[in-house]
Amino acid sequence: MTKSLLIISRQAPWNGPSAREALDIALAGGAFDLPLGMLFLDDGVFQLASSQQPSALQQKNLAANLQALPMFGVEELFACGHSLRQRGLEQNDLELPVDILDDAALAALIARFDQVVTL
Structure with missing residues (x-):
């Protein structure tokens, strides 16, 4: 039986490679039909902001x-x-529609997911 995976992304996109790594894990898991979800927490919510200018920091756009x-x-x-x-x-500042949770x-x-990875 396939276990479900929650990826918690806590880092801003300009604060090292963690944000990109979290997205890469999610894309790879999705490609293999792994049941997974992604939670943006703390500075990780900055990844969702639509008004980013990563080139100003010599970063790639996520x-x-x-x-x-x-x-x-x-x-x-x-x-x-x-x-x-x-x-x-x-909500209207975000690049993607997400469920906002309290x-x-x-x-x-x-608690709903079998495994949790935090980056």
Whole structure:
């Protein structure tokens, strides 16, 4: 039986390779039909911001990877509502439609998956 996987991405896209690695894991898992979800938490919610200018920091844009998630079967996308509010982001500021969760829903989400990877 295939185990489900939740990937929790906690790093901003300009703060090292963790954001890209989380997306790569999600895309690879989706390509193999692994049941998985992705949660953007803490500074990881910045990955979802549509007004990024990564070239100013000599970084690659993650927007194409984000847009590819649903095409690879990764349709369970979540963001922490508290993290979004702390960083001044709202649903209409985001590149992708995500389910915004409160603290209680976060705990239930994490408990629902068999394995959790945090990057």
